Amino acid sequence: MSTIQNIKKEMSKVLIGREKEVDLLLIALLQEGHVLLESVPGTGKTLLAKTFSHCIEGDFKRIQFTPDVLPSDVTGIQFFNPKTQEFELRTGPVVTNVLLADEINRATPRTQASLLEVMEEKQITIDGETVSLQPPFIVVATQNPIESQQGTFPLPAAQLDRFLLKIPFAYPSFEEERSILNRFKSSQPLHTVEKVMSLGEIQSLSSLVKEVHISEDIESYILQITRETREHEWVEVGASPRASLALLKASQAQAFIEGRDFVRPQDVVAVAPFVLQHRVQLTIEASLTRTPEELIDRIIEMATLPVEARQAQ
Known part of the structure; x- marks a missing residue:
């Protein structure tokens, strides 16, 4: 570090x-x-x-x-x-x-x-x-x-x-x-x-980042966010499976930079706007009054936190 x-x-x-x-x-x-x-x-x-x-x-x-x-x-x-x-x-x-x-x-x-x-x-x-x-x-x-x-x-x-x-x-x-x-x-x-x-x-640090642990609950949290980009009423084209993998990798690196060997929901939230905003396309109607950044913020706000994260609040 x-x-x-x-x-x-x-x-x-x-x-x-x-x-x-x-x-x-x-x-x-x-x-x-x-x-x-x-x-x-x-x-x-x-x-x-x-x-x-x-x-x-x-x-x-x-x-x-x-x-x-x-x-x-x-x-x-x-x-x-x-x-x-x-x-x-x-x-x-x-x-x-x-x-x-x-x-x-x-x-x-x-x-x-x-x-x-x-x-x-x-x-x-x-x-x-x-x-x-x-x-x-x-x-x-x-x-x-x-x-x-x-x-x-x-x-x-x-x-x-x-x-x-x-x-x-x-x-x-x-x-x-x-x-x-x-x-x-x-x-x-x-x-x-x-x-x-x-x-x-x-190369050595990259290898260590890939070892940062991601629990199944965090994986589900990531998938919940990316899949909602495909189903939200504001969205014309949602984030691809490559985006889900990108969000996972970015969350790992975010945790590593902060000195941890495991990913927390806060890591996902910290990087999600930068991973997803350029991968979604709003409908014509939504784009008149909304931005992709607002969409991602709303999806994160509505997403269900993993159990351990809710208990810590």
Whole structure:
């Protein structure tokens, strides 16, 4: 657990008021999941991803998505070498440990789809040749919601479902923003961040997270929440079985970060909005007055707590 605290300490050198976002990013890393950061421009999404990559002794690459980025720009190509008179494989930036997919919704659907295989199977296929990625591999993608109607292509459900977590970024408070001004007005603190987590440590911690105990009651609680997203009157399309597994994994990592080897209902509640909000689609009528976040909050509020949790209240 000292490694977890060290990475939080290093990230706090740069980030102010983003403790929850850092925890969620660690949850994704420990469970080998991917993260979608969503907010208006200038709130620190890219800075969070870059600071995170500075703390890890791994490879970091960035793709600035625009409408003219091609799938081959992401995954790679087979090119003809005139010297050897043979085709050679040149892998793209996706072959890394941490991939920052900046403004992912500016890419065309065809280019967005180039990430489907690698996000799910940790491999890429180029002209019939398969290349497996070395773990860990995590995609940290950003998108700006206010520009969804101007030069952008909304992510399809299949793409959204590949993200373990969707993390909305709120504006900082008055005092947090004052601290940001003071911290960045004369220096760039990103250069002071040290690497505190090796790839081997990530693998070891990931193995420990998978051993965090989940009782049958907690499993039932998770299933109750995800299945209600499919049956609620506000919902057009509910969360998939992949979402149930994602909620289970995120709950395990949440418990681990808090120093426990078992999952409590509070762990499920803490991560459920970030796991489920991007996986549900409201009906046209409901979307006029409701949001997916409100739906998840209501489902959690109505869900029946496991017996031991009710007794503890």
